[in-house]
Amino acid sequence: MSSKKHPFNKEEYIPHLAFDSVIFGFNGRKLKILVLEYRNTGLFALPGGFIKHNESLDQAVKQGVRQRTGIEDIYLEQFQTFGDLERFDPEPMKRILKMNGIDIASNDWLLNRFITVAYYALINFEKVVPKPDSLSDGIDWYSLDELPPLMMDHRKIIEKALETLRDNLDKKLLGMNLLPEKFTMKELQQVYEAIIGTPLNRSGFQRKMLSANTLVRHEKRFSGNSHKAPYLYSFKKPKEVPKTIK
Amino acid sequence: MSSKKHPFNKEEYIPHLAFDSVIFGFNGRKLKILVLEYRNTGLFALPGGFIKHNESLDQAVKQGVRQRTGIEDIYLEQFQTFGDLERFDPEPMKRILKMNGIDIASNDWLLNRFITVAYYALINFEKVVPKPDSLSDGIDWYSLDELPPLMMDHRKIIEKALETLRDNLDKKLLGMNLLPEKFTMKELQQVYEAIIGTPLNRSGFQRKMLSANTLVRHEKRFSGNSHKAPYLYSFKKPKEVPKTIK
């Protein structure tokens, strides 16, 4: 029996419990989400995983997101646990196992009902090197308006993630996690606009950001274009320590 | 073997997964929370329970809160799932089972690690008839500043519940769930003050509530005291339907 045939050792994991992650990135214009494609099934899903008996929920999620993105320091926020009975549909997983050449009988715990704890992650788009998981052969960025049809309730999970992200946009310093270390005011505004989905007033945005007293102004960035060069900024707090899961 | 000796049938429930509820009530002056006292142990805990294989998470919680309070229509909101390894401490449960005369060996699944999904409930204090669960001989209202020492991380759960409640106070019509059908503006203000923990300006509060356009004004209430009688109000929407778990 190769490890390929038994990707998940039943004894290691808490049964009936999973996590799913909505991994947001910003490509300079749009918000994007990482979506997996399971091998030979045409099934798309959020990156997820299970929780080992000897690891914390947060650790499990952090580990999972790290494996998909290659990134160590991840901004993660738990936003909802989904436990409806409609989640219980063994067919997709059966198909996924079959198409991966995995014995169903000895992995039947994967066909059980699962309650899933959902997290969203915010990461610097440029730094990510997406990697499929053991059951997938594809993982790619999709923008919100061109998502493929997703398994189970994953679409609903994304919508709730976005709702929470919008709610948290003002009270937490979320912008920083989607941008490189230094950025212009315009880039920051574009992140905000991509998240809330509507344009913002330039002058008011600048005033609000500066008065919040969380930005440090650095040197200008000369783009080579024929107009005034914008200042670069960074956030004062190096990372939002209390919310980063260690 | 009496059912008393086996209060929870292992086969019926999802293992390693529980829920806890922070049930808020308002007695006219302070916010209160329902706390259980386990029989002969001196251990205090939040009302909680387990999820059956064939019921949804929300249903399980609603059912549990109904059993503790006797109330059918409950405002419930899920706010966080707790999955730290520090939660794994079998000693309290061992003691609880022993003091209830329950065989530990045949109920050892209760000693395992549990990940818990936490909800808060808002209910009309007057309507509640608290009932202990099968392992408890006491359930009582405690105000936030005189909570007994609680099991495990239940203190942390309460603090997170309160934080979420405060965050949601303005965007959702939470006040209504803690008050009787009709109430005065002052009573509504007292609910708000009890939740946020600081006094509010009377004039500004009245203006804000009235401009929100969610209140209906009814007849005056004559208290018998020698001063102007206040109007009674009720909320326009009968119940915040989308958030009430059916």
Added chain:
DNA sequence: TTTCTATTGTTACATTATGTTACAATAATA
């Protein structure tokens, strides 16, 4: 009846926040 007290509903004004427009500064180009 009249006066008094405590509380309420509402207005008035001051302060702060936000929305909108305008304008000067400036980096590259022609």
Added chain:
DNA sequence: TATTATTGTAACATAATGTAACAATAGAAA
């Protein structure tokens, strides 16, 4: 040196909020 696109900031208008004041009034006391 003029031109163009963009940026930083100021100016003004509007809306929201904080604070204080005042008239109305239900009952008690004089």
